[in-house]
Amino acid sequence: MKRSFEFIVNPIAGPRDNVKYFKQLKAKLRERGISFDSKKTKRAGHAPKLVKKRLVKSEAVIVSVGGDGTFNEAASVLVGTSREMAHIPRGSGNGLARMLKIPGKIDQIPDYLERGVGRLIDVGKINDDYFFCTCGFGFDALIAHDFSKSETRGFWTYARSVFNQFWSYRGVEVHLVLDGEDLSGRFFTVTFANANQYGNDAFIAPHADLQDGLLDVTFIRPFPLVMAPVLALALMGKWIHKLPNVEIRQVKTVEVRSIASAYFHCDGDVYDAQMPVKISLEEKALNLLVPGQ
Ligand SMILES: [Mg+2]
Structure with a gap:
């Protein structure tokens, strides 16, 4: 039909x-x-x-x-x-x-x-809401917050905000539970990825798969300022996982027990996350048309 x-x-x-x-x-x-x-x-x-x-x-x-x-x-x-x-x-x-x-x-x-062909993709869940690309906290959430207050849109608005905020940002202290395992520390950002990128071909989780039933969680530890251009190159070049201050874990569930930051983002928009924050996946829960052959 x-x-x-x-x-x-x-x-x-x-x-x-x-x-x-x-x-x-x-x-x-x-x-x-x-x-x-x-x-x-x-x-x-x-x-x-x-x-x-x-x-x-x-x-x-x-x-x-x-x-x-x-x-x-x-x-x-x-x-x-x-x-x-x-x-x-x-x-x-x-x-x-x-x-x-x-x-x-x-x-x-x-x-x-x-x-187009219908493909069943995984859908991320943060508390009672869905995300399809990424959600998370830390520097990217701060940028999303900045972006929401900005009167202009597009790539250069992002770039300006990243540049302005970077100098004073010190990371965020957090306690998480990943598939039952405790993890605490200070991070530049933590991103929960269903898709492999934030957008604009910035690949925060280069190996993320939309159909594997797993969330890719990317932890970026604070880094010296001189490394910022390397991080940007790694994001765009799909090799962020090779940096010494980056770790990517694949899990089914995450619980954020405590966090010293007000800002979360969900698919690039500021998100009001109620504690404790529970993040998981619904497997193959959306039938999305992708280009056919
Ligand atoms: Mg996946």
């Missing part, structure tokens, strides 16, 4: 003009005879309501158009169902889309939607 689609469009995700983009995309879809409907989100937290409405009204594949945050909101409704979902990356980081080679170019989208 030919698929039809229900687009949930975040008009203000990412650094570029999504309204103009979606207009062009609609023209392309009509040209190809693809059947669809669309709704725009009006505010953060609106996407789940739109998705729930569409689920009872039609059999269409839900397609989120936006960043990792928009995807998170829409996909969270579909976790645990077998309903197919697709995503068109228009955010600042686009971690999951980059990992799965989901296209953002208008010319490539009809093929992705028509010939």
Whole structure:
């Protein structure tokens, strides 16, 4: 049966003009005879309501158009169902889309939607909420907090914030339990990765697999300032696990017992984590369309 689609469009995700983009995309879809409907989100937290409405009204594949945050909101409704979902990356980081080679170019989208293959992927869980890329605490959460307060978006906003915060940051003291084993220490960041990257091809967990039922937990210990460029290169070059101050563990569950920091992030957005924080996975719980051959 030919698929039809229900687009949930975040008009203000990412650094570029999504309204103009979606207009062009609609023209392309009509040209190809693809059947669809669309709704725009009006505010953060609106996407789940739109998705729930569409689920009872039609059999269409839900397609989120936006960043990792928009995807998170829409996909969270579909976790645990077998309903197919697709995503068109228009955010600042686009971690999951980059990992799965989901296209953002208008010319490539009809093929992705028509010939895409449903793949069951693992979904991360932090307390009662889901994450699809990464969540965690430490320096990256501080940056997410900065980013949320910023009036501009995109890569350079991230870069500026990283540069400004780095000089005074001293790491965070934490007590964790990983699959029943205690671990305490001071870390620059600790990241719980379902996908292999934060977004922008910054690979925080180069070997993370979306279907192995395991979370990759990346611990970065505090490091001298002169190492910062090496860390950046290692992140972009997929070799962060080779650095002496980095350790990656694969586990099923984590509990954060105590932490001396207020900031968590979840899929790049600031997250209000209630203690104790429990992090786990739901295996193969989302049916996501990935590009076909
Ligand atoms: Mg995994």
